[in-house]
């Protein structure tokens with residue numbers, strides 16, 4: 001790529017050495033290689049403009065930023081209004097707009113993105129076609145899986161993955177942070193899915209209206225032929241359906257063209273979707289009403305793609321589940337241990353209710369609070385758990401910079417509001433305690449992480465293992 005193309009894309013007429021060749025685009029000075037353009041971004045932690053000198057030392061051919069510099073650089077400097085937007089535009093151009101070559105499904109919402117993504121991927125693959133996945137648990141490109149560092153990667157990695165992918169479809173989880181930080185700039189979607197919105201991430205967005213506004217940006221990414229699918233049973237989904245005027249969308253839920261009926265949650269989950277006078281019956285190897293919504297979203301999206309309903313229903317039956325989402329283990333007395341990624345009030349309610357529907361004898365719940373994140377949701381998480389649980393053990397979660405002693409103190413304060421609770425900071429000991437105590441008919445929920453490892457080793461200190469899933473697998477196997 002020539003520098004002239006960058007000038008053109010950014011609408012900049014600086015001219016000069018515009019026939020200079022560009023090898024790549026980076027927003028992290030540490031990754032700059034000779035001939036790259038370095039895009040300086042005003043970050044949440046540091047200001048990327050501080051690293052311009054380092055980028056030049058590494059061989060940057062040009063720099064893009066949004067600040068006026070006090071001294072002239074030895075290489076071209078292009079000033080833009082918004083570096084993050086410029087970054088996405090340039091990288092997607094650099095990789096020849098890779099989202100155009102795939103059928104792109106973007107999914108946003110507070111909960112259910114990962115589960116719905118796996119469901120859609122499974123349905124598509126059952127038709128014999130290929131589907132990449134970019135999300136919280138893993139990125140899967142050309143059937144190769146690797147660990148992500150964010151739910152939605154930054155623009156540089158995102159466009160690179162899309163470029164490298166030979167998958168016909170790509171399903172991409174899109175977080176509100178990504179939309180706010182223009183990580184999705186330059187991306188084009190065929191389907192934009194909205195699962196739900198509930199209290200989360202207010203440390204970042206401050207209030208629900210801002211959070212909703214960011215989520216809505218997903219619809220600006222739709223191709224001209226693109227369409228949206230919205231969960232109308234969620235209050236924010238209803239608001240959304242009243243606001244979207246310029247794009248085609250399909251609703252599912254009560255009083256819509258895809259109605260969910262006959263929901264049975266005891267034993268095998270089943271329900272029917274009524275559409276155009278037909279009823280499609282679905283058996284789902286997943287538990288909980290939340291998964292009825294996730295499966296309905298997957299059904300409607302697959303239907304809109306033209307996949308025949310009987311193929312969709314058949315695909316559900318062979319769905320293997322999602323790592324760390326309602327994953328179940330049993331102790332030697334027959335008590336059920338469920339590992340789940342729930343970390344919001346809503347998710348707690350959906351999970352714990354499921355045990356009630358299944359006539360759990362006792363429901364026990366082990367959880368903590370993710371440090372450095374939304375504190376305002378903590379009280380309602382405890383209240384939601386207390387509503388359904390016969391016993392709660394509050395433990396530490398990732399500290400993310402919070403002082404361990406402060407968190408323990410806070411856990412003890414919450415403990416006081418629910419007499420049947422205790423604080424055991426070490427998560428291994430908490431799990432171990434219930435592994436020994438729980439009897440047949442009891443359900444024990446361990447929430448906060450799925451296969452994602454805990455960051456601080458004291459949480460699973462006695463096992464030295466940061467992965468709750470592995471820990472439970474070894475307990476179940478008796479090793």
Ligand SMILES: CC(=O)N[C@H]1[C@@H](OP(=O)(O)OP(=O)(O)OC[C@H]2O[C@@H](n3ccc(=O)[nH]c3=O)[C@H](O)[C@@H]2O)O[C@H](CO)[C@@H](O)[C@@H]1O[C@H](C)C(=O)N[C@@H](C)C(=O)N[C@H](CCC(=O)O)C(=O)O
Nearest residue numbers: 027028029041043044045046048051150151152154175177
């Ligand atoms: C608060 C937040 O969202 N931060 C994200 C953001 O970082 P940032 O742009 O603010 O970066 P920064 O660290 O301030 O640095 C600014 C710039 O300086 C550059 N830099 C920095 C150091 C250096 O030596 N040289 C250099 O050039 C950086 O590369 C960056 O371009 O952009 C980065 C790249 O996209 C993200 O990795 C990073 O995610 C952090 C790690 C994070 O924890 N984010 C969470 C809150 C998040 O995004 N979560 C959502 C999922 C939420 C959910 O639904 O559950 C997600 O999508 O992952």
Ligand SMILES: Nc1ncnc2c1ncn2[C@@H]1O[C@H](COP(=O)(O)OP(=O)(O)OP(=O)(O)O)[C@@H](O)[C@H]1O
Nearest residue numbers: 110111112113114115136290293325340341342347
């Ligand atoms: N449709 C839903 N509505 C409410 N809660 C849900 C829904 N689907 C899943 N959950 C709960 O939320 C947890 C996270 O689900 P999932 O990983 O599918 O969502 P996510 O949107 O990808 O989450 P995150 O953004 O935090 O990565 C699940 O483990 C479950 O407890």
